[in-house]
Amino acid sequence: MGWSIFLKDLKTYTTGQYEGFAYLGLGVLFLLFVTLLHAVSEIHFSSVKLNKEMAAGQIEKIAYTLIVLLSLMAAVSPTISFGEHLLAKVPIPAAIEKIWSIFRASGRLVWPAVYFLVLFAICGDRVFVDRCSTLPANQPEKLGRRIDLKLLILAFCILLQVIDLSDRFKSIHNRFATEVQYQSMLSDPFWEEAMKEEKIEHFIFTKPGDQALLYSITELASNHQIDIGDFYFARGIKNGTIQETLNEAWSNPRDDNLYLFTQKEERLRAARFKGNLYHADDIFIGYTGELNAQKMTEQEVRDLLFIDVTFQDKKYMKGDGEDKDGIRYLEPGGLSYGPYVAAPKGIYKVTVLGKGLQSANVFCHYNNGSTPIDIYNLKQSNERIEFELNAVEDIPNLEVLIQNRSDSQIQIENIWITVWDDDRREVE
Structure with a gap:
């Protein structure tokens, strides 16, 4: 994903896998490794007994562990891949898949696990520090040395984290520090001429893949008090009544609609439009009436059929x-x-x-x-x-x-x- 300057990027099996992106950063990974080593070293396995008393004393740790495991289980996919290679696809019951599919991007559910792992990496050895604080009064120098060591490790990990993610930090800084001036993608004089047609009340189109083009169309419609048939901001419009209205508009073109074919994949649809066809800013425009603009020639329309x-x-x-x-x-x-x-x-x-x-x-x-x-x-x-x-x-x-x-x-x-x-x- 281009976040680390030390670790090589892994190619993904599908384009949507960025939703489950959970890279902790090399500094946090190193700190997590150190904390885990310390935590394991503090366990006396020979004296560990699994019983109710032990579970009651460790209830907080058990709860944190369960949260992390549940987060990972909810975020995981039945499609298992390594890099761009598919390893296995685990079949799951339809009932579970239906519940799971409620979440559009279940990979994001890994975030709670990420937060807890980061907190554990930083604070997981607090028992170690607490134990040091109970040392006899005549041994304060040991407590100081141990806390100084922890601070030294933290400082090193912060430095490593910043260096590892430095390219991404620069990219984000440049993105938000650069002054951006909005410029409509609809620059052809055709649009102003078309807007002089008072009959036009609606723009009928399929949502373009280019978000900037969608906003340009929306701005043009807003400036001339014209309705639009689709929009997208984080979520699209999915409504049965709206879709039925759009289908009717496509099937029976009227002179109060301006039809926009915004994607190259719509060339065939544009060529079969029952009316006049125009072309501006890489958009094919259909209208049942006459506009004060140059129509596409018969040969140009025939070329769209291929x-x-x-x-x-x-x-x-x-x-x-x-x-x-x-x-x-x-x-x-x-x-x-x-x-x-x-x-x-x-x-x-x-x-x-x-x-x-x-x-x-x-x-x-x-x-x-x-x-x-x-x-x-x-x-x-x-x-x-x-x-x-x-x-x-x-x-x-x-x-x-x-x-x-x-x-x-x-x-x-x-x-x-x-x-x-x-x-x-x-x-x-």
């Missing part, structure tokens, strides 16, 4: 592999998924180019895997996979999944998604 998926930074990939020069190299067992294309109802042809593809499994689904899509006319060779699919309804997030089932590496160079007409010809 999606060319490229690969970089291992986005939408699970398992071993890499993306290099726009080509995906997928190791045995690896899975390529995405690109979450918004595909309106219709027929599509999907073409995959690469090498070693005859050993790959290919399938499609949407809604994060909950709804599979049947594929037809599958043709598969070493360098090419072709198939068709029929979207019987509007698909918000079409995925093409390719899994390497061979014992050797395969390459995926491109994925093409093309709209076909009812006669299975490319749409003109």
Whole structure:
């Protein structure tokens, strides 16, 4: 995670594992090690007897230990990995998984354990200091030496902690010390011209992946007293009534709505819009009426009917592999998924180019895997996979999944998604 300047970063198996990030810092780890050594050295195992009297005397320590264990158990995942490698996936009963899933990011529940471990590292040897304080009056120098040693260790650990986390401290300082001036991402003159259309009362769009773009759209809407169909601040808007209203707006475009296609994955949806199409600031804009702006040409709209998926930074990939020069190299067992294309109802042809593809499994689904899509006319060779699919309804997030089932590496160079007409010809 880039916090330590001494310890090498571990790659993660999934992108969301930062939620359970619990690095204590090298200074705290060293202090914890010293405290544990001292605590163990103070235990006389030969005289330890497990009974009620002992438990009653240690109730505070037992309580702290239980809190730490419960915190760790609540934060742990049934998917066990080391670095970017999956070690095991422990099956759990559906009832437990349902309760566990109440917490969106259960990894954060490790924080209480972290706090207690830090406190224990600092204060865990208080019994040692207390014992020193009961020394005879004629031995005060021993107490002073022991306390001085503790302070010396603490000072060393603080210094080690600050050095270890220094890069992160600098990064956070630079983040908040730098003066930032807000600048809207909507700079094209189109927007001011469009806002002159008095009929427009609503912005209909799918929440963009770029938060800054969402805020820019929201600012524009606010300045012109226009409603927006989505927003996000820490949490998104998930309401059945709102979603039904948005679905109706998408299905039956009206001239009081301005439709914004904010993501490149919505190109197909934009191309099938029933109305005029405009383009500004990398956003496709649909409107059923006429705006005082240049419309996209027929050729420009036709170009949107073709999606060319490229690969970089291992986005939408699970398992071993890499993306290099726009080509995906997928190791045995690896899975390529995405690109979450918004595909309106219709027929599509999907073409995959690469090498070693005859050993790959290919399938499609949407809604994060909950709804599979049947594929037809599958043709598969070493360098090419072709198939068709029929979207019987509007698909918000079409995925093409390719899994390497061979014992050797395969390459995926491109994925093409093309709209076909009812006669299975490319749409003109």
